[in-house]
Amino acid sequence: MGRIRILPDQVANKIAAGEVVERPASVVKELLENSLDAGATDLRVEVEAGGRRLIRIVDDGCGMLRDDALLAFERHATSKLRDVKDLLSITTLGFRGEALPSIASVSRLLLETRAAEETTGTRIEIAGGRMLRCEEAALGGGTAITVRDLFYNIPARRKFLRTEPTELAHIASLVTHYSLAHPDKTFRLASGPQELLYVTPVGTMKERVYQVFGSQVLEELVDIGVRERELFIPPPSVPPSQGIAAYRTEAYRSEAGPDDDPPQRTFRLTGFFSRPQVQKGNRNSIFIFVNGRLIRDRLMLHALSSAYRNLIPGSTYPFALLFLGMDAEEVDVNVHPSKTEVRFRHGSFVHDFVRDTIRERLMESRPAPAFSQSPARTPVQPAAHLPYSEFSQMMEDEAPVAASMMVEAAAGPEASEATRRVAGTLPEFMLQPTRGPDPRLDFSAPPLEITPGPPPSGKLSRRLDMHGEFPADAIPAPEMSLSALSDLRPLGQIHESFIIAAGRDGLWIIDQHVAHERILFEQVLKQRAAGHVEMQRLLMPLILQLTPEQQIDYARIADELHASGFETEPFGNRTIAVKAAPAAVGAADLERVLFEILEIAEGELRGVSLDDVRRNICASIACRAAIKINMRLDAAKMEWLLRALAATDCPMSCPHGRPIAMHYGTREILKAFHRI
Ligand code: ADP
Ligand code: MG
Numbered sequence: 001m002g003r004i005r006i007l008p009d010q011v012a013n014k015i016a017a018g019e020v021v022e023r024p025a026s027v028v029k030e031l032l033e034n035s036l037d038a039g040a041t042d043l044r045v046e047v048e049a050g051g052r053r054l055i056r057i058v059d060d061g062c063g064m065l066r067d068d069a070l071l072a073f074e075r076h077a078t079s080k081l082r083d084v085k086d087l088l089s090i091t092t093l094g095f096r097g098e099a100l101p102s103i104a105s106v107s108r109l110l111l112e113t114r115a116a117e118e119t120t121g122t123r124i125e126i127a128g129g130r131m132l133r134c135e136e137a138a139l140g141g142g143t144a145i146t147v148r149d150l151f152y153n154i155p156a157r158r159k160f161l162r163t164e165p166t167e168l169a170h171i172a173s174l175v176t177h178y179s180l181a182h183p184d185k186t187f188r189l190a191s192g193p194q195e196l197l198y199v200t201p202v203g204t205m206k207e208r209v210y211q212v213f214g215s216q217v218l219e220e221l222v223d224i225g226v227r228e229r230e231l232f233i234p235p236p237s238v239p240p241s242q243g244i245a246a247y248r249t250e251a252y253r254s255e256a257g258p259d260d261d262p263p264q265r266t267f268r269l270t271g272f273f274s275r276p277q278v279q280k281g282n283r284n285s286i287f288i289f290v291n292g293r294l295i296r297d298r299l300m301l302h303a304l305s306s307a308y309r310n311l312i313p314g315s316t317y318p319f320a321l322l323f324l325g326m327d328a329e330e331v332d333v334n335v336h337p338s339k340t341e342v343r344f345r346h347g348s349f350v351h352d353f354v355r356d357t358i359r360e361r362l363m364e365s366r367p368a369p370a371f372s373q374s375p376a377r378t379p380v381q382p383a384a385h386l387p388y389s390e391f392s393q394m395m396e397d398e399a400p401v402a403a404s405m406m407v408e409a410a411a412g413p414e415a416s417e418a419t420r421r422v423a424g425t426l427p428e429f430m431l432q433p434t435r436g437p438d439p440r441l442d443f444s445a446p447p448l449e450i451t452p453g454p455p456p457s458g459k460l461s462r463r464l465d466m467h468g469e470f471p472a473d474a475i476p477a478p479e480m481s482l483s484a485l486s487d488l489r490p491l492g493q494i495h496e497s498f499i500i501a502a503g504r505d506g507l508w509i510i511d512q513h514v515a516h517e518r519i520l521f522e523q524v525l526k527q528r529a530a531g532h533v534e535m536q537r538l539l540m541p542l543i544l545q546l547t548p549e550q551q552i553d554y555a556r557i558a559d560e561l562h563a564s565g566f567e568t569e570p571f572g573n574r575t576i577a578v579k580a581a582p583a584a585v586g587a588a589d590l591e592r593v594l595f596e597i598l599e600i601a602e603g604e605l606r607g608v609s610l611d612d613v614r615r616n617i618c619a620s621i622a623c624r625a626a627i628k629i630n631m632r633l634d635a636a637k638m639e640w641l642l643r644a645l646a647a648t649d650c651p652m653s654c655p656h657g658r659p660i661a662m663h664y665g666t667r668e669i670l671k672a673f674h675r676i
Helices: 009-020 024-037 066-071 084-089 099-105 155-160 164-181 205-213 215-219 243-247 250-256 298-307 347-365 390-398 413-420 482-487 512-530 548-563 587-604 610-625 635-646 666-672
Strands: 042-048 054-059 108-114 121-127 130-137 142-148 186-191 194-199 221-223 227-232 264-274 286-290 293-295 320-325 489-494 498-503 506-511 535-545 567-570 575-582 661-664
Touching (some): 009 099, 024 042, 024 054, 024 099, 024 164, 042 164, 066 121, 066 130, 164 194, 164 205, 164 320, 205 215, 205 264, 215 221, 298 320, 298 347, 320 347, 482 498, 482 635, 489 635, 498 512, 498 635, 506 512, 506 635, 506 666, 512 610, 548 567, 548 587, 548 610, 575 587, 587 610
Parallel strands (some): 042 186, 286 320
Antiparallel strands (some): 042 054, 054 142, 108 121, 108 142, 121 130, 186 194, 221 264, 227 264, 264 320, 498 506, 506 661
């Protein structure tokens, strides 16, 4: 007799459960997705003991016919796919037919369901994959699934579960985010007697964000609106090297005839993301939906952090709620059993679309941080800081870099380090000493705080409370924008480092060094793009001795250095001669700047694109050349600085992500003096 056996279904289901059912939140995810697929508009989730003792989901969806109810617990039984062709265009959240049998194999499960077409319902009880009961029952329409004692028959898995509050937080986070993806439906989540979330149908996503998070959070977010980008798909006859560009040319079109419109795909992005002053210590506040499915995707994470490049510090993350929509054929969802990963057919197109859209919206909104908006004071709530799946987080940290895209270091090892860091520890009003001449002032003193009125509460933390009706005035008025910088009146400096200015609406404090840094950064970038960086020849070439690593880094970025205005050439063994440098960099700083750039290049070798290296080189030059703190400026200089800052694309933060200007609004001043 041979040695290979086909495993009985019960064993196969338990194996599948290992992948599908990681923790109580994964059960909630599968069941919620089933209810949504069943067209439910009212979804109620009840849990006890963090879902370990009980998870019950009741929906008003289409219900199941008696025969289907039995079949649903067979392996690979699904109503959502017919043949392999359907796999290419999946529009439902489920399709693998694995969830119910998997969950039933590791718990005591009760299914109560009735389809509209049948007069009586069906009740089925299963424990550890064994059918205990199947009977007719008088039931209302829809489906209720109760899952008790998860992993009761797999003690090893049970041991891996975290504390009840942790498991509950994962569930809360999951239900919250599905509720955000479906503003037109009712969601309710209760843990024992405690109601954690209850939202009723509303017309817009914005209203749902308000229901869930409250108005303060809404104020800190930028609404993307609806942004679309078309992708023209080149026919096979166009050589790949010519790609889309050639395909779009007039010549091609006239040849192909006016009626032969190229096949095109529309990608749509909606959602919200935070203004740069909101900085999180990990990626747990980033939620990405692709065609309504909550996913974890490195490509999208990378697109998001590229959008914030030079706006927030590299080790911090924004809050983002992104909904990406595209034709079902454009995305393969059949990548992992828990369906949390996807593969895009046109990955780099999707990446660039998301990055550009967010960046454009960020630039348009030009928000100024107010004094009261201190991320350091953001209260930490459990649900706000938990990924909805630690497993997917882990995968994401370890997954190999997608071949088609360079994935930044921030999404890799650096990120996992950041995850360990507590959120909101960034000093907001503190100058981190940059390398270079030591500032005379001690800025490591406790950060300056000007907090009019009571401290803000509940900022961007996931407040699972209810906010009732959506009042018309809850939508924040247009933010005090940094465009106002152009008509500020400089009054003087504090510590010869910060410019104080009066504006139409209150008082402004501008950090002169980072303001100038931003101005120069954009100037250098523009010169660089136009191909003429102002250079200055050195009287004597500067000879630099490199370490072997620096030698390798140098070889990699030599062209980039040249394009940025550094004329260098190899000069013997591990030595280079610098003959010219960007005009902005003084001779005394040159050596330091070059070593700094080589250091950046070394860090970036982990897989960042040359474009990022380029931006970092520009940032280095700008930082070196910018006026320092502890420098007296006369009125004309201050005025020039404010005008030039107002004219930049992004006056809100310096290329390293530090804030440039703080605003103390008239309203806050009036409040502080008890005049309103
Ligand atoms: P999949 O969702 O991949 O099809 P599942 O094991 O999750 O697989 O579910 C099996 C089938 O059971 C589904 O295809 C669907 O027909 C049915 N089903 C599951 N949950 C519900 C529900 N809440 N309402 C109606 N039908 C359901
Ligand atoms: Mg399913």
